[in-house]
Amino acid sequence: MSGDASVDIAALLTELGFDSPEAQALARQALYEAKLSREGKARIDGQKRGRVEALLSSKFLVTCGSEECARTLGDRQLVRAEQATRCAVCHGSANKRAVTEAAKLFAKHGIRRLVVVGGSPGVHGELERLRPAGWELRIIDGTERRTLDLARADIRWADLILIWGSSELDHKVSEHYTREAPKDRLVTATRRGIAGLLEAAVTHLSRRR
Ligand SMILES: [Zn+2]
Structure with missing residues (x-):
């Protein structure tokens, strides 16, 4: 007797991103080799779920197919999920993907403190x-309104100043920053959205050296 219900293997694998027949075959083979299951079985003990997840994530990386998401592959085998929301890196979000990408580059350049000027409350929340x-x-x-003194304090504090050029932005506000900030720490994004903002920062930093 056990309170741990068994689960359908195909459904579990689909949930983990192995959502095509080819990917399911790969994952099942790995389960057989690790003796977590054997050929012909349709269900698996629910208690094994954690071990299945650990095994599969050590051998495979499930992604949406984007190059950025594949960069964390290491020596694992790449599996392409049919549903981008099952991507283990970005979960199908271009914004999340942009944040992941920018975070790596920011870390390399020692950038932690960001001043973001402009943008809507919605994207601020998401950021x-x-x-x-x-x-x-x-x-x-x-x-x-932002006083020049406050803007200067922001500039001293920031590792990078991002101006959201295409957004709700009063020039009296943005000019404090665009006039005062050193050019190597100043990024102006022309595209809307978080991905657009961070891609502008990535482009800026890749020109630095
Ligand atoms: Zn992805």
Whole structure:
């Protein structure tokens, strides 16, 4: 007797991103080799779930197919999920992918403190939600008055100043930053959205050296 229900193997593998017949075959083979299951079995003890996940994530990386997401592959085998939301890296979000990519480059350049000028409350919330633990954010509302002194303090504090050029942004606010900030720490993004903002930062940093 056991309180741990068995689970359908195909459904479990699908949930883990092995959502095509080829990927299911690969994953099943790995389960057989690790003696977690054997040929002809349709169900698996629910208690083995953790071990199945650990085994598969050590042998395979399930991605949406983007190059950025494949960069963390290491010596694992790449598996392409049919549903991008099952990507183990970005979970199908271009914004998340952009944050992951920027975080690697920021770490390399010792960038932790970001001042973001402009953008809508919606994207501010999303940026706060997606940001890696190592980032400190100071978000400046582009529609509210900001004194030159405060802007200067922001500039001294920041490792990088990101101006969201295409957004709700009063020029009286943005000019404090674009005039005062050193050019090597100043990025102006012309595209909307988090991915657009961070891609501009990545481009800027890749020109630094
Ligand atoms: Zn992805």
